[in-house]
Amino acid sequence: MSSSRPILLVEDNELNRDMLSRRLTRAGLTVITATDGRQALTVMAAEQPGLVLMDMNLPVLNGWSACRQARNDPAIKHIPIIALTAHAMDSDRVSALEAGCDDFATKPIDFPQLLVKIDKLIRP
Amino acid sequence: MITSANQPATLWSDLLRESIVELRDMFGTHQQGFDAQTRDDFSRLFNGAHKVASLTSAQESTEDSHELLNALSAIRGYAEMLREDIGDQYEELNNALSQLLQIVHTGTGIETQDSTGVGLTIASEPGFILTVDDRRDNRELVCRYLSRTGHTVATAASGEEALETMSHSDVDVVLLDLIMPGMGGREALHLIKENPDWRATPVIIISGRQDMDGIIDCIEAGADDYLLKPFNPVLLQARIKAGIERKRWHDREQQYRLQLERNERFIRATFGRYLSDEIVTEILENPEGLELGGDLREVTIMMSDIRGFTTLSEQLDPSQVVKILNRYLGAMTDIIMAHQGTIDEFIGDAILAVFGAPQHRDDDADRAVNCALAMQEAMADINKTNRAEGLPEISAGIALNTGDVIAGNIGSERRSKYGFVGHPMNLTARIEDFTGAGELLVSDSTLNHLRGSYRVGRSQELRVKGIEQLVVVHQIMGVTT
CATH class of the missing domain: 3.40.50.2300 (Response regulator)
Known part of the structure; x- marks a missing residue:
């Protein structure tokens, strides 16, 4: 899988951030990272990533709020976001979609499935 | 573990x-x-x-x-x-x-x-x-x-x-x-x-x-x-x-099947002694057709006994009496069952059987007559064997009567049987008293139920104890060919 634009991975958990960025890189994607919601919005505006993988439980500005802000910012509202949540509850799925996420994946991440979701969203 | x-x-x-x-x-x-x-x-x-x-x-x-x-x-x-x-x-x-x-x-x-x-x-x-x-x-x-x-x-x-x-x-x-x-x-x-x-x-x-x-x-x-x-x-x-x-359903099914088999074995063992196999099978296949609770139904009743048996038995060894009786009852039982009759009981040398219960059939009266004729015919063979063994010859009189009786399980908790109660039962016994050796007498009502044609002998009016009207009975000689 390849994309001309990098994937932005927003994850405060060091272990997970490392693991996911390794796996995404191995899958042929370029990965940049951010560790909180505010940083994510800055990087999105500056780097214009092809897609964002965003943990919802972030410090400073949580994932739900970051998503909503991104959707209201004309400069970055077109960038697809996949929410990474720790819960498999239907209510989380609904809130993720309501917050403006395009898709969501639950932890522990089923990687092959995540790749399919990414592929669907970054394919022109 | x-x-x-x-x-x-x-x-x-x-x-x-x-x-x-x-x-x-x-x-x-x-x-x-x-x-x-x-x-x-x-x-x-x-x-x-x-x-x-x-x-x-x-x-x-x-x-x-x-x-x-x-x-x-x-x-x-x-x-x-x-x-x-x-x-x-x-x-x-x-x-x-x-x-x-x-x-x-x-x-x-x-x-x-x-x-x-x-x-x-x-x-x-x-x-x-x-x-x-x-x-x-x-x-x-x-x-x-x-x-x-x-x-x-x-x-x-x-x-x-x-x-x-x-x-x-x-x-x-x-x-x-x-x-x-x-x-x-x-x-x-x-x-x-x-x-x-x-x-x-x-x-x-x-x-x-x-x-x-x-x-x-x-x-x-x-x-x-x-x-x-x-x-x-x-x-x-x-x-x-x-x-x-899936396992539970299977277990339940298995349990029902075993219970059904047990019930069927029980019914066969209980009814098999006085009902023909055919009737037992029919009851098992159509249980709704059988109401054991006791109901009024029209049946043809057969009463038969050996003429002068009491006198005869006094002259014989008890073992000889039993031998003669068993030979006779055995042969009669086979014939009655072959005609789908229900044997109610043996009273000494007398046989009480019913046609039409527990299962009603349209030819109940005809089967009863044919059965009685076959029983009389079988006496020749029985006597032949008796003669060969040095035993005395015997002859039976048979009476048939048709009427409404109560059929059902009669008795107490400890002992009950499928039996019949009603005036027609008594009447049959009274008619039987009048039968001569080798004779078959049927009541007016049985004659009226017959569909086949038979050679009818003399008819007579009987005055019976406990009944005011005269009872008309007919002698049946055989089947018209």
């Missing part, structure tokens, strides 16, 4: 710890052969496990469920990457990693269950599950998981052990690993499905994804379901539930 539901449940986190200890050992043995990246992945994997250990040992867990899932997610990711990188070269490590992934699945299943409270727990009737796997940790994982959800779990390490367990306990569902040393899953499955006692026990095959062909073979050989390793615990619960339900 049997683990029951009320045993304190061991957490998946203990299994995770054991699994990590095993992995650390293997890592220690092989680490010289690994590149820096792999070594780093291992160390991060162990970090994740450490994180899980500290989170699960803490008392309050609600706050940290996100952290726990993060750690489990990391473990899963590193374990999957390590399998991709070195799985092919180190089989033992590959197995250990696969084991670890299975535990992570279990852990997340439980975690999701805890965080949602309801929903992912599949309620199932508790069952007796036999899990067959050559790997001890696999067995324990399934065992702990299932016993926590209320099932009783027995384990077996080989096909042979599984069959041994099945031979002395009533297993509800078998979880069968395909690849085991010695007797493998496939052979065990064949033996289970060949055994009539075990055939109905659902078998769920557990196998790796690479062995799809093996799974298809097993399903063709009678396996009920399959699960791929590492399996999802919720899916396991669902399959177990379906298996238990």
Whole structure:
């Protein structure tokens, strides 16, 4: 899988951030990272990533709020976001979609499935 | 080994710890052969496990469920990457990693269950599950998981052990690993499905994804379901539930069938003595046609006895009396049953039989007449045998009467029989008193019910004790040809 634009991975958990960025890189994607919601919005505006993988439980500005802000910012509202949540509850799925996420994946991440979701969203 | 539901449940986190200890050992043995990246992945994997250990040992867990899932997610990711990188070269490590992934699945299943409270727990009737796997940790994982959800779990390490367990306990569902040393899953499955006692026990095959062909073979050989390793615990619960339900239905069906067989045997034994086989079969097939509660029905009653038998018996040895009587009653019973008559009772040498109960037929009266004629005809043979044995000849008089009687189970709790009560019964006995040797007398009402044509002899009017009107009876000589 390849994309001309990098994937932005927003994850405060060091272990997970490392693991996911390794796996995404191995899958042929370029990965940049951010560790909180505010940083994510800055990087999105500056780097214009092809897609964002965003943990919802972030410090400073949580994932739900970051998503909503991104959707209201004309400069970055077109960038697809996949929410990474720790819960498999239907209510989380609904809130993720309501917050403006395009898709969501639950932890522990089923990687092959995540790749399919990414592929669907970054394919022109 | 049997683990029951009320045993304190061991957490998946203990299994995770054991699994990590095993992995650390293997890592220690092989680490010289690994590149820096792999070594780093291992160390991060162990970090994740450490994180899980500290989170699960803490008392309050609600706050940290996100952290726990993060750690489990990391473990899963590193374990999957390590399998991709070195799985092919180190089989033992590959197995250990696969084991670890299975535990992570279990852990997340439980975690999701805890965080949602309801929903992912599949309620199932508790069952007796036999899990067959050559790997001890696999067995324990399934065992702990299932016993926590209320099932009783027995384990077996080989096909042979599984069959041994099945031979002395009533297993509800078998979880069968395909690849085991010695007797493998496939052979065990064949033996289970060949055994009539075990055939109905659902078998769920557990196998790796690479062995799809093996799974298809097993399903063709009678396996009920399959699960791929590492399996999802919720899916396991669902399959177990379906298996238990299937087994329960089968057990219930079996029970009903046995009960029906018992009832049928009882009915045959009870009715068989005074009803013909044909009638018993008919009753069993159409139970609604038979009301044993007691009902009024029109029947043709037969009363027969041996003329002058009391006098005769006084002149004979008791053993001779019994011999003559049994020969006569035996022959008559056969003839009455052949004509679908119901023998109500033998009173000494007298026979009381009824045509038309418990089963009504339109030709009840005709069968009764034909039966009586056949009985009279049979006397020639009986007497021939009697003569040959130096016994006296006998002759019977038979009376038939048709009328409404109450038929049903009559008697007390301790002793009751299917019998008949009513005025027509008494009348038949009175007519019988008037019959001569070898004679057949039928009442007016029986004659009126006849459809066939018969040679009717003299008719006479009888004055009968207890009845004001004269009773008209007719002598029947035979069938008109």
